[in-house]
Amino acid sequence: MNSFNEIYQELVKDTGDQLKELKRKNTGRNILLIGIIIAFAIIILVTKMTFLWIFFALFLIVIIILLSKAYTEYALKYKQLVIKRFIKGYSDKLEYFPERGISSSTYNESRFDGYYDRYHSEDLIEGELLENCKIIMSEVHTERQETTTDSNGHTTTTYTTIFHGLFARIELNQFSNVMFQIRKNSIIGDIFKGKTKLDMDSGEFEKIFDVKTDDKISTLRILTSDVMQSLIDFKAQNKITPEIILNNNILYIRYSVGNVFEPNLVKNDMDYDKLKNTYDMINFTFDLAQNFVKNIREFEK
Numbered sequence: 001m002n003s004f005n006e007i008y009q010e011l012v013k014d015t016g017d018q019l020k021e022l023k024r025k026n027t028g029r030n031i032l033l034i035g036i037i038i039a040f041a042i043i044i045l046v047t048k049m050t051f052l053w054i055f056f057a058l059f060l061i062v063i064i065i066l067l068s069k070a071y072t073e074y075a076l077k078y079k080q081l082v083i084k085r086f087i088k089g090y091s092d093k094l095e096y097f098p099e100r101g102i103s104s105s106t107y108n109e110s111r112f113d114g115y116y117d118r119y120h121s122e123d124l125i126e127g128e129l130l131e132n133c134k135i136i137m138s139e140v141h142t143e144r145q146e147t148t149t150d151s152n153g154h155t156t157t158t159y160t161t162i163f164h165g166l167f168a169r170i171e172l173n174q175f176s177n178v179m180f181q182i183r184k185n186s187i188i189g190d191i192f193k194g195k196t197k198l199d200m201d202s203g204e205f206e207k208i209f210d211v212k213t214d215d216k217i218s219t220l221r222i223l224t225s226d227v228m229q230s231l232i233d234f235k236a237q238n239k240i241t242p243e244i245i246l247n248n249n250i251l252y253i254r255y256s257v258g259n260v261f262e263p264n265l266v267k268n269d270m271d272y273d274k275l276k277n278t279y280d281m282i283n284f285t286f287d288l289a290q291n292f293v294k295n296i297r298e299f300e301k
Contacts, residue, residue, distance in 0.1 A: 001130075001286070004279040007089040012270060015081050019270060022081070026074045033063050033070075078263040079123070086275065087125055090282060094127035094135075098261070102138045106169060110245055110252035113162050117145035121167075123261045129170065129286050131293045137168040137285070139260045165257040166281055170289045174296040175249040178222060180213035182231070182244040202228050208235055221299040222246070227291050234284050238277060242284070251289055255281050 037060060044052045079098040087096040101121025107113075118141075125137040143159040150156070185208055197212050200220075205228045213219040235241050245252040260278060264271065 001091055001283070002089055004276055004283075007086060007279070008270075008272065008275060010089060011082060011085060011275075015085065016270060018081060019078070022074065022077055026070060029070055030067060033066060037063055075263055079261055082270070083123070083261050086278075087282075090279065091127065093129075094125055097124045097126075098122065100124040100138075102136055102140060102167065102169070106136070107140055107142075107167060109247075109250070110167075110169070110254075112167075112243065112245065112252065112254060113142050115144070116142040116162050118143040118159055125282075129289055131173055131290050133173050133289055133293065134171040135168060135285075135289070137166065137282070139165070140167040140254070163254065163256060164259075165255045166260050167254040168252070168285050170251040170253070170285070172249045172251055172289065172293050172296070174293050176218065176222075176246075176296045177248060178213070178215050178218040178296075179247050180211060180215070180219045180223075180245075182209050182211050182223075182242075184208070184241050184243065185210050200228065202232070204232055205229075208232065208241060218299070222292055222295045224291075224295055227288070227295070230284075230287065230291070234280070238280050240277075240281070242281075242288075244288070246292065251292060253285050253288065257281070 040056055040059060044050070044056060076098060079096075083098065084096045087094050099122065101124050104119040104121075107119070107121070120141045121138050123139045125135075127135060129135055141164045142162045144162055145157060145159055147155060147157050185206070197210055200206050200209075200211060200223070202225070209231065211219065211223065231242065240255050240257060243254050243256075257277075260281075264274070
């Protein structure tokens with residue numbers, strides 16, 4: 001695996017000028033469209049031709065659609081230019097497909113969420129780890145519908161986010177009969193009936209995470225002190241709390257971070273910190289999977 005600094009410097013060298021030109025054109029077009037809206041509004045206010053407001057409203061809708069389309073086109077070009085190279089730079093065993101995602105049925109296997117009404121996934125990464133473990137990873141967004149009715153009988157429907165972030169499914173090449181989950185402290189749900197909360201040997205770990213399992217001994221053999229410390233360190237360095245489920249030889253990991261691969265039209269799209277954060281999540285996923293494989297292999301000898 002290449003280091004982040006190696007990947008970043010190569011990206012800046014190969015795509016920096018192209019990205020600046022792409023963003024310059026996109027920004028110029030957006031400024032022109034917004035300028036037209038402002039000019040139209042000023043004309044109406046100065047001439048006091050209020051009947052034009054209806055045309056302004058229709059025109060505004062068209063402009064919003066054009067701006068949305070422009071962003072979508074820019075985001076796709078950005079992903080193909082920057083993120084695709086970023087992923088390939090991390091490992092040539094990985095492929096990136098910005099317009100594809102993980103199916104809801106695959107996500108449901110993890111049983112991270114209960115019931116949800118709306119599901120969206122994009123930015124698929126798939127390939128293999130160093131241990132020849134198959135991996136799929138993508139951004140996932142799940143939402144629950146909420147309907148309210150006021151005193152006048154008017155019904156309003158809103159959507160509340162349950163999870164939005166990076167989700168990964170890894171097929172480990174070592175099979176075990178162990179099932180456990182690591183969730184954020186105190187918000188754990190009864191995902192696997194019959195499992196009990198496990199007391200770990202690290203007070204610092206227990207302040208951040210809850211562990212539930214039906215096999216205490218095997219779980220502790222996989223969640224060794226160095227694995228627990230890696231989770232503590234990742235949380236401290238990245239301000240992200242990963243959630244993990246191991247179900248026999250399938251490992252599920254998710255990071256609640258919102259948008260992962262989308263460009264930022266305000267900040268620099270080659271923002272060092274944002275890309276470093278993404279690199280750390282991918283790298284941690286790989287390292288954790290390999291540690292699990294190693295530990296399972298050792299205690300099942």
